[in-house]
Structures are given as structure tokens and as C-alpha cells.
Amino acid sequence: MNRDELFKFYPESWYPLCLSSELKKGQSKLIKAFDNTLLVFRSKTNKVGAIKRFCPHMGTDLNRAKIIEDGPLCPFHFRQFNNHGKCTTIFGSDEIPTNAHTISLSIKEEVGIIFGYLGSKVKFDFPIFSRLEDQNLYTSSSVANYELKTPYQALLFNGFDTHHLDCIHSRTISEDVIIDSNNSFHLSADYAMKVLPNSLYDKFIRLINTKENVVRLDCYGGNFLSITLKDTRDNILITSLPIDQNNSRIFLTSISNPEKRLHKKLFQKLRLELTTFLGIEFLKPDIEIIEGMQPKYRGLYAKHDSSVIKFWQYWDKLPRDKEFQNSLFN
Numbered sequence: 001m002n003r004d005e006l007f008k009f010y011p012e013s014w015y016p017l018c019l020s021s022e023l024k025k026g027q028s029k030l031i032k033a034f035d036n037t038l039l040v041f042r043s044k045t046n047k048v049g050a051i052k053r054f055c056p057h058m059g060t061d062l063n064r065a066k067i068i069e070d071g072p073l074c075p076f077h078f079r080q081f082n083n084h085g086k087c088t089t090i091f092g093s094d095e096i097p098t099n100a101h102t103i104s105l106s107i108k109e110e111v112g113i114i115f116g117y118l119g120s121k122v123k124f125d126f127p128i129f130s131r132l133e134d135q136n137l138y139t140s141s142s143v144a145n146y147e148l149k150t151p152y153q154a155l156l157f158n159g160f161d162t163h164h165l166d167c168i169h170s171r172t173i174s175e176d177v178i179i180d181s182n183n184s185f186h187l188s189a190d191y192a193m194k195v196l197p198n199s200l201y202d203k204f205i206r207l208i209n210t211k212e213n214v215v216r217l218d219c220y221g222g223n224f225l226s227i228t229l230k231d232t233r234d235n236i237l238i239t240s241l242p243i244d245q246n247n248s249r250i251f252l253t254s255i256s257n258p259e260k261r262l263h264k265k266l267f268q269k270l271r272l273e274l275t276t277f278l279g280i281e282f283l284k285p286d287i288e289i290i291e292g293m294q295p296k297y298r299g300l301y302a303k304h305d306s307s308v309i310k311f312w313q314y315w316d317k318l319p320r321d322k323e324f325q326n327s328l329f330n
């Protein structure tokens with residue numbers, strides 16, 4: 001794939017399409033994503049789907065469709081679709097031709113976010129959160145989310161940019177960064193950084209938590225970053241959706257094993273909200289600086305930027321399903 005194609009086609013991954021709370025039963029929503037639009041809906045029976053916006057029959061905009069039991073009912077000739085994009089009923093006919101079906105993303109709804117897999121076949125399972133004993137049992141904070149005028153990778157490779165931690169976050173790296181990978185969709189970084197008491201925020205962090213953060217980052221599909229800090233009990237998730245080449249929407253939340261006792265539950269809820277709040281506060285200088293950023297590779301300098309170089313090498317090699325993206329949007 002040449003450089004233009006690398007940017008034109010997005011890596012296969014689980015992308016956050018919207019918040020769960022943005023879609024009630026029987027509702028649909030157009031999502032601006034991947035330089036295009038997608039129709040996302042929640043059927044009356046609570047099945048979430050993300051499909052091509054236009055009806056495969058004659059191209060009616062399915063944003064006009066009523067959402068019924070299993071999914072949208074095209075308003076033109078009343079074809080019905082389910083959350084897998086399958087045409088289930090053709091008005092006045094018993095037969096359903098193969099070209100009646102539409103294209104859909106595989107969906108996972110977790111931690112208050114609806115995720116869609118951009119590819120015809122799921123090639124990697126929804127990432128696990130390392131702190132959870134059971135991936136189906138967790139409690140999480142509310143989801144902070146922002147639209148940013150910046151490419152979707154900018155906040156993700158930021159975590160791998162240990163050089164900037166010194167410059168804008170008052171953190172000094174105290175151990176060498178260890179970069180590793182379990183498979184072609186995954187990249188991890190382990191490092192430790194000293195928290196310098198330069199701001200009120202940092203003094204607070206030193207007071208409630210630690211003078212040195214031991215950090216592990218696990219990135220999946222180039223847009224899904226799970227952050228684990230030693231000495232804390234939560235996983236922090238930062239994940240982003242490319243709206244187009246220059247705009248993105250980021251989502252941040254904190255996840256933990258659920259407490260059983262009521263008073264512990266309440267305390268945990270507060271702790272998770274605080275973790276998310278502190279995560280956003282930590283990112284604020286980044287958010288300001290990366291607005292309008294146009295990430296470049298050529299200026300990178302191995303001595304300072306080795307982890308960022310590894311991130312970009314990993315991102316370049318992430319599989320892209322060109323055929324799927326072409327049929328979803330053309």
C-alpha cells in the first residue's frame with residue numbers, strides 16, 4: 001500500500017461510533033466517520049447496528065427509515081434490514097435476492113460506548129482490560145468525549161511520545177521505554193516517569209497517589225489505548241474515531257472490577273469519576289497543542305523519538321480492508 005492509500009484507508013479496528021446514551025430504542029443516528037457517514041441504530045428489540053447509509057435497492061437515504069423491531073424499514077419499497085445488514089423482508093415477495101443485503105460493521109457495546117469493527121471479518125477480538133478479573137463484569141465512570149480538530153492518531157501516539165512528557169507534563173522518564181507487541185494489531189509501551197511538583201495538579205497527584213508513575217500502554221488497532229498505572233486499580237481507556245483526515249472524536253473512561261458492598265460501590269464510583277477527570281486534566285495541554293496538527297514522520301529523530309517512530313511503523317503495517325471500505329461508502 002502506498003503512503004496515500006495508508007491515509008485513505010483506515011486500519012481495521014474497533015472504533016467508538018458514539019455513546020450508548022446517544023441511541024435510545026427505535027432511534028437512528030448518522031455518524032460522521034472515516035471521511036463519510038454511517039447509519040447507526042438501536043432496534044426496538046435493543047439490537048445495535050451500523051450499516052451503509054443508503055438502501056442497497058435504489059439508494060434511498062436510510063436516515064429517513066423508521067426503526068422497527070429488528071432495524072430500519074426503508075421508506076421507499078418497505079424492505080426491512082436487521083442489525084447485521086441482512087434484508088429480512090421484501091414487501092410483496094417471498095424471495096430475497098442476494099443483492100438485497102447491505103453492508104454492516106460488527107458491533108460491541110461496552111463501557112457506555114458503541115464500537116464498530118471496520119472490516120468484513122473481525123480479525124482481533126475486542127481488547128481486554130488487564131485489571132478485570134472477568135471481562136463481562138465491570139464498573140466504569142461516565143465517558144468524557146470531545147471533538148478535536150486533529151487527526152485521530154494524534155492523541156494516541158502522544159502516549160508513546162515520551163519526549164513531550166518532559167516538555168509539557170513535568171514528567172521525567174526514569175527507566176528505559178520497553179516497546180513490545182503481541183501481534184500485528186497490538187503495540188505496548190512500559191515506562192516509569194517521575195512526577196515533578198510543578199503544578200497544583202502534580203502536587204495533588206503526588207499527594208493522593210505517587211511520586212513516580214509506572215505506566216503500561218496497550219494500543220490495539222491504532223486507535224484503542226488501554227492505560228494501566230501501577231499503584232491504581234483501574235484501566236483507563238482512550239479511544240478515538242476518525243471523523244475525517246483532520247477531525248476526530250475522542251472518548252475517555254475508567255474501568256474497574258465491581259465492588260459488591262453499597263458503600264464501597266459509591267466510593268468506587270467517585271474514584272472512577274475522579275480518575276477520568278484527572279485523565280482529561282492531564283490531556284488538556286495536549287488537546288490545545290495538537291489542534292490543527294499535521295503529523296509528519298520525516299522530522300523524527302531516533303534519539304528522542306524512538307517510541308513514536310515505533311508507533312508509526314506499527315500504524316503503517318496495520319491491516320486495512322480496502323474492499324470493505326469501498327463497498328461501505330461507494
Ligand code: FES
Nearest residue numbers: 055057058074077
Ligand atoms: S430503495 Fe429501499 S426498498 Fe427500495
Ligand SMILES: [Fe+2]
Nearest residue numbers: 158169283286
Ligand atoms: Fe501528553
